[in-house]
Amino acid sequence: MKTLTIKLTAPLQSYGNAATFERRTTNTYPSKSAVIGMIAAALGYQRTDSRIVTLNELSFAVRIDQVGRHLADFQTVEWKKNVRKVTYRDYLQDAVFVVAIGSENDPLINNIEWALRHPRFQLFLGRRANVPAGVLQLQEFADATPITVLQKMTWQAAPWYRRRHQRPVLDILADADLLAGHQSILVSDRVVSFDQRNRQYGLRAMAKTKVKLTSLDSTEDESETQHDAMKFL
Template sequence: MKTVTIRLTAPLQSYGDEANFDHRTSYDYPSKSAIVGLIAAALGYRRTDSRIQTLNQLDYAVRIDQPAEPLTDFQIVEWKRGKRKLTYRDYLQDAVFLAAVGSEDDALIDRIYWALHHPRFQLSLGRRANVPAGPIMTEIALGSNPAQVLQFLSWHASRFYMKKTKSATFVAELIADAALLPNHRSSMVKDNVITFDQRERQYGFRAVAFDRVPLENPYHPDRTAETDHDMMTFLWKEDQR
């Protein structure tokens, strides 16, 4: 199996779950349907392209490396002539997620990796206005599924967040396809893509499982002290002998 990891960060992200017109809420992490949409846009698939269905078969996992600060915005919309309505939109501020998709089809993962750096359509993190904070960072891993890869990768939060974290270890939440985390607690979420057609968007249910991953904080004093030495002073002393 080949897996590609995708670092997702932006001032605002939003991954809509089931909601009504008045209040559009968001998952606390990137849904699988959002990542399928991101990949489909990179590959140049239009909303009604049947090839999107094949992307549902990708194994998927995501790790919350920097939890979001929630933000609720409001908009006034005219839903009938002369009639206006106040609606609310939820966003995730300053979050960093590490998503991973994997497949036994190595050529498909290679195409996804290339497309994410040469996208055909604009990439967004949830809603169209939520553009990534710079080029998307990706890595390829061989021989491991997405959940296994995310259990061993180093912490990918922002430097500022790492420095303000007081503990030497940060415990990140991991959410994955239930089949990737057997014997873990699981639940059903409605984020399996049936169609992205704007006239009739539809999503099906899939099973997800949860785990927690301890990650070393490279900016904690206990770790920085390990490299707190002056090599030039050591060389000077050796030279005086």
């Protein structure tokens, strides 16, 4: 199996687990359907494209490297003439996740990586306004499952976060078949349709495990404090 990792970080992210006109909540981690939506956008698929549902077959796992803080935003909306409603939108602030997708179809993973580097449509993290914080950081791993990659990959949290959490235990949430022997739950996270007139999700089995890291397991030099906003241009 070939695995591709995607580091997801942005000032705001939101991965809805319930949505009404008045309130749209967020999970504390990226949903598989949200990642599939991002991949589909990168590949140039329209919302009604039948190829989207085939992306459900990708093996999926996500590691929470930096826990986001909850933010609730409210807006006053004019619903009908002289009728106003307050609506709420929930977000995660300053979160960092590492998503790992895998497949026995190596060319598919190669195509997804190329598309994420050269997206056809705008990429966003859960909601259209939540764009990634710069160019996506991607890595490919041959002959490795998403779980084995996330169990060994260096800690991706920001330096200030690592200083506050010296010996963290990170959560990994994955397709249940990747974590045999772990208790699983059903979540409404299998894409049936992204059509805005008939959006539908089915159930998939998800399981959870943990991995221990030390403050030395990091990829960034803590002495580096300067941010060059133009370095990717």
